[in-house]
Amino acid sequence: MNRAIFLDRDGTINIDNGYTHKTQDLKFYPDVFKALSLLKRNFKFIIITNQSGIGRGYYTEDEFHKFNNHIVNELKKNGIEIKKTYYCPHHPDENCNCRKPNISSIKKAEKEFNIDLNRSWMIGDHPCDMELGKNAGVRSIYLLTGHGAKHLEEARKFNPDYIAAEISQAADYILFNKEEKIIDRKDITSIIETLRREGKSIVTINGTFDILHKGHEFILKEAKKQGDILIVGLNSDSSVKQNKGPERPLNSEQSRARMLANFDFVDYVVLFNEKTPIDLLEAIKPDIHVNGDDYGENCIESGIVKKNSGKIHIVKKIKGISSTNIIESISKT
Ligand SMILES: [Mg+2]
Ligand SMILES: [Zn+2]
Structure with missing residues (x-):
């Protein structure tokens, strides 16, 4: 057939x-x-x-x-x-x-x-x-x-x-075929241990990544440049609802994870259910955590990353990069 x-x-x-x-x-x-x-x-x-x-x-x-x-x-x-x-x-x-x-x-x-x-x-x-x-x-x-x-x-x-x-x-x-990059939250500790043994530096970034646009691609690529392995912490559907209300996200957590895992420069995607990624970052202890300049050095992730001797890397976002203003306004809400 x-x-x-x-x-x-x-x-x-x-x-x-x-x-x-x-x-x-x-x-x-x-x-x-x-x-x-x-x-x-x-x-x-x-x-x-x-x-x-x-x-x-x-x-x-x-x-x-x-x-x-x-x-x-x-x-x-x-x-x-x-x-x-x-x-x-x-x-x-x-x-x-x-x-x-x-x-x-x-x-x-x-x-x-x-x-x-x-x-x-x-x-x-x-x-x-x-x-x-x-x-x-x-x-x-x-x-x-x-x-x-x-x-x-x-x-x-x-x-x-x-x-x-x-x-x-x-x-x-x-055509998605990168299932292995989407990892279970309970497996994160053993994956991190393996990566550490291999001497890899670990970069993290987190977000909702609901309607993907060129701005996301840009910041993820910049993040990957900061180390060996890029792990994206993805707000689960319940986490997004806690932050943005019951009408969000537009795309399900599985769909959003799938699209992120498609990128060559993303090594792992891991979902988190909490309102903030602080618990996840405590488990990963990244060398570098990347954030956009709209949150800056004083982002909510800063304390936990620095406590574990990591650094915050700020990427200056490019204005007006997404496909249309409508999509930009959808993805911001
Ligand atoms: Mg038509
Ligand atoms: Zn007809």
Whole structure:
């Protein structure tokens, strides 16, 4: 059986200007080729798209095909094959059975391409994509591109497996194979003992890392430069709720751990349930603990790190580095 990635089109693959249908308006998201190239070895790609612009009379079915063929051909030039595009041409008022979140297209694809739905994924930027995934029994990833940031709260009702800032993160999440880097809190002491015996210096950093952005990548890379082994202390879901309220985090602790473990420069991820990482840092006794300059030298971790003869290293954060202001404001709250 085959595994599939069911892709929404506008807002997921290409920038959605609102009923986008002219070839001269086509703009791919810059990371879409990389993301799909990573996924193509294990998955067939199928586009499922609502095109009510046809039913509303904004463009014809021929214009839709012309634009869609252009997208498919451009992807093909980059080595990415779209097996088929399923589209709904109807106005929402027609109550057809092909408009997402109706599952008829996925069911057709399942037969036509012998797809194992349980091991397949839906990626999209609209709550209807997440509802479709849920209804069809495929796992799903919600993107904050396109309509994504605007409809985030509604999309969360359908429990996407992961909420990603961009499609390349979706690929990383799906292809995750670094399970061994996520360590159990009760194993930390013996791992630290082994690392100490090997003469390794240990760097720690901690945080929630909910919606990942370039700023996170930057500070983690800087942290790794400070020693041999980088251990990320990750606030568990209950820890995040204690700090930020019941509506957070957006992504589950397992999902957040998985994305951090994907980074080459992260050696271990360990969850902590307490409100602060002080107990965890007492167990690790890092040589260096890294923090952003928004907390500075007097961060809550300072006392415990210095008591165990460690140093605090402050990384100056780069302003405005995250993908969009909306994502920045989501990740700060
Ligand atoms: Mg879309
Ligand atoms: Zn339809």
